[in-house]
Amino acid sequence: MTTEDFRCGYAAIVGRPNVGKSTLLNALLGTKLSIVSPRPQTTRHRILGILTTARAQILFVDTPGLHRRRARAMHQFMNRAAAASLADADVALMVNEALEWTDEDEAVLRRIEASGVATLLVVNKVDRVSPKTRLLPFLEQVAARGSFGEVVPVSALKGTNVDALPGLIVDRLPRAPALFPADQLTDRSMRFIAAEIVREKLIWRLRDELPYGLSVEIERYEEAAGGVLIGAVIWVERPGQKAIVIGKGGELLKNAGRAARLDLKARLDRPVRLELWVKVKENWSDNERALRDFGYGSE
Numbered sequence: 001m002t003t004e005d006f007r008c009g010y011a012a013i014v015g016r017p018n019v020g021k022s023t024l025l026n027a028l029l030g031t032k033l034s035i036v037s038p039r040p041q042t043t044r045h046r047i048l049g050i051l052t053t054a055r056a057q058i059l060f061v062d063t064p065g066l067h068r069r070r071a072r073a074m075h076q077f078m079n080r081a082a083a084a085s086l087a088d089a090d091v092a093l094m095v096n097e098a099l100e101w102t103d104e105d106e107a108v109l110r111r112i113e114a115s116g117v118a119t120l121l122v123v124n125k126v127d128r129v130s131p132k133t134r135l136l137p138f139l140e141q142v143a144a145r146g147s148f149g150e151v152v153p154v155s156a157l158k159g160t161n162v163d164a165l166p167g168l169i170v171d172r173l174p175r176a177p178a179l180f181p182a183d184q185l186t187d188r189s190m191r192f193i194a195a196e197i198v199r200e201k202l203i204w205r206l207r208d209e210l211p212y213g214l215s216v217e218i219e220r221y222e223e224a225a226g227g228v229l230i231g232a233v234i235w236v237e238r239p240g241q242k243a244i245v246i247g248k249g250g251e252l253l254k255n256a257g258r259a260a261r262l263d264l265k266a267r268l269d270r271p272v273r274l275e276l277w278v279k280v281k282e283n284w285s286d287n288e289r290a291l292r293d294f295g296y297g298s299e
Helices: 021-029 073-087 103-115 132-143 162-170 190-206 239-246 248-268 288-293
Strands: 007-014 047-052 056-062 091-097 118-124 150-153 215-224 227-236 272-280
Touching (some): 007 073, 021 047, 021 056, 021 162, 073 103, 073 288, 118 132, 190 215, 190 248, 227 239, 239 272, 248 272
Parallel strands (some): 007 056, 007 091, 091 118, 227 272
Antiparallel strands (some): 047 056, 215 227
16 A cells, blocks of 8 residues: 555544443454453543554544433543544444443434544444344344444454454545554553553452442552562542452452452563552542542543
């Protein structure tokens, strides 16, 4: 391909919470970048994932789930982050769940339409549809709801039909040179990724016990010949939550830390020493200043 034929642009992955946006990003990149969990709104920040091919560089942006709950500052931040990603996008991938169309899906579609960005509807979790004869009527119904360039059924978890998406996206990107080196996966630092990995391991063990009351801050990240030393503070909102995170005899925190350390060791291909502390900052998820201190709103 000549320089004039090369394309580069942003593809925002948007949708209501818990439809599999982060799993889709990871499947598109062929590696795990965004953390995932069964809990809605695990993704809090915009996560850039870079896919470079001979034809194009697609800048995928995983976004927090768009939702109508705006009671807390954290909800407002996540909605702003998702909306900003959509405003900057050349293409939107609207992700919804097979056989489901909720009022929140409709609200997401209206917001995308208001932005005027070209849109592909990605119907995820088709592996869960049974019998499969139910899928085609649903695809026809949702296709009629908006002006979608394509409606693509996929299973992000299984990888089914995910490879069809990059080609559909590239044709809708502007002709432009690459913005990042071909071997770069993201613009996020390892400090950020380390904090997300620790948070993911805690979410899986805590599930719904701390819906918004947990954040991870990396206070120390030092590389040396012998490996990497990482010191992380886990922030909660109430003293009672601190006891939950630590667990009986410290077992929950110990197990989460071990899992995070092994994940980081595999990513860095170096020994990792991970030190964790749990601290309390009252009601931080509804405090704009605390959110800024923890890195929310700085992207």
